[in-house]
Amino acid sequence: MDGIHDVGGMQGFGRVQPLTADPPFQHRWEGKAFAIGALAARIAGTNLPAFRHAIERVPPPEYLRGYWNRWTMGAQLMMEDSGIITDEQVRARAARLSGQDVAEPPDPEPHKPQMEITGPGNLRELDTAPAFAxxxxxRAAADVHPTGHTRLPRxxxxxxxxxxxxxxAAVFPDSAASFDxxxxxxxxxxxFDSAELWGPDAEPFRLTIDLYEPYLEPAR
Amino acid sequence: MTTAQEPLDPALRVEALASLLAERGLIDEGTVSKFIATYEQSVGPMNGAKVVAKAWTDPEYRERLLADGTAAIGELGFKGPQGEHIVVLENTPQVHHVVVCTLCSCYPWPVLGLPPSWYKDPAYRSRVVREPRQVLREFGLELGESVEILVHDSSSEVRYLVLPERPAGTGGLTEEELAGLVTRDAMVGVAVVSAP
Structure with missing residues (x-):
């Protein structure tokens, strides 16, 4: 999808953050968020590309509210999609934890897609010969604007x-994320040469990116 | 999340989710603590620093590392999630590699642990693929004009580790002392390693 996550080349985000030796988790809740996200695909019967896609679907203002926020919201969204949990439940529980006396909504009906990638990781052997050497x-596909997950940035x-x-060769994230x-x-x-990406006035440099075969076509 | 509502405090959302999932036996405190302890204590840039120091002191290891990063890194016992296929990029006086993930925050966990804030931030992800020299300058790294920059966007399952240049004047240091000089930032390519 053409979402907020696809930031390569966007302008307006300002200066980069300073290089600090911050620990992986600045607060205990961030560590807990990490664990929930790391377990969410298994709980929801999904997979890592589906988790990435869930993070992409977090509304832009929330996405930009920080990494562990979008990570947690992505995990929640994926579990909502699988009928593990509802947003109403999370809000009600948050209200109760804050001391409010609100009713807890019922559990949803689970409908897990059961598209876990349980094999030895994501790499696969392919019998078909690669199209390119x-x-x-x-040339990367030009007029594609998939509504689902893709690893072909704009x-x-x-x-x-x-x-x-x-x-x-590897599991195709676009297919796995949609449980196909x-x-x-x-x-x-x-x-790619920087001028090809950003025009003749670009800083001179080269860039590499890893692209799956369906994203590519022959060029001269 | 279907209707526009007041945003929840992220910490509170995590607590609410954790308590709902724990109640149903889907997560437990022990597992959560184990995840946290793993990435706070056992898996982090100290692992990558050992790889780099070994490559600096053992030419045959360096060759193996550049030929098959995953296997050579595995020799030191570093494997696991987000390390299925690691490619090592060697910085030289002519070429400087720098790594990013524009679409999310892919990062070689077994050797570097979880990514730091600046790596996950949209400012870094958006800009380093468009004006890397300027970004490196903002980080405090001024590269000579003759040094070519090669940016790597980690968009697939491949993960990248930069093998920084060994600083001059470190000939007398042991492998362990050298590992102590190697920083996370240098192994992503936004800094260089300095002599003590």
Whole structure:
């Protein structure tokens, strides 16, 4: 989806935060949030791409309210989708924890998609030959605006680069996130010149990004 | 989350979720504490620092690390979630690598632990793929004009670890002392390692 998460090249976020040696969790609740998110896919009968997609669907103001907030809201959204929990329940429990005497809504009916990726991780062996080889010129799909999950960010769509390396084939996140099966795909490290991405006045540099085969077409 | 409502305090939401899930036996305090302890104590940039120091002192290890990062890192016992396929990028006087995940915050957990705030922040994620030299300058890293910058957007299951340059004047240091110099920031590519 063309969501708030796809920030590559966006302007207006200001200066980068200073490099600090902050611990993984600044507060105890952040550690608890981490654990809930890490367990949420299993609880909801889903998978990691589905969790990423749930975070993408967190409304932009909440997404920008901090990492552990969007992480927690993504986990909640995924569990809502699987009928594990409702937002009304969370709000009622939050109110009770704050000392208000409110009624607790009933549990929803679970309807887990049962599309857990339980195999040995996300890498897969493919019988089909890869369509591209190192050195090939490729173009990232231009006019695609999927409403679901994709790992093809806006800033490379329609841009031409060169295959710099082959990566192991893997579960296709776009399919897994929508519970359409693993649909494993070849994956390529594609290198772009900064001028191709940002125009002739761009800082000179090269950029690589790892793209699944369905995102790519041959180019000259 | 279907209707516009007053935002919940994030800490309160976590408490509410945790208590609802615990009540149904879906999470428990012991598991939560174990997750927290793992990433607070056992898995963090000290692991990556050991990998880097070994590569600096053992040329054969360095070769293995650059050829198959996952396997060489696994030799030191570092594996686990978000480390299924790790590619190591070697910084040289000519090329400087820097790593980002523009779409979320993918990061090589087994060697670096959980990502720091600046890495997850939209400012870094949006800008380093567009004006990396300026971003590095803001972080305090001024690269020579002749140094080429190579940015890596971690958009698949591949995770990247930067092998920083060994600082001059560290010939007499042991592997352990060298590991003590290596920072998380240098292994993402937003800093370089300095001699003590």
């Amino acid at each position: 190192v050195g090939d010129r490729v 800033y490379v769509r329609g841009r031409t680069g060169t295959v710099a390396a082959m990566q192991p 099966g693993e649909n494993p795909q070849h994956c390529y490290t594609v290198e």
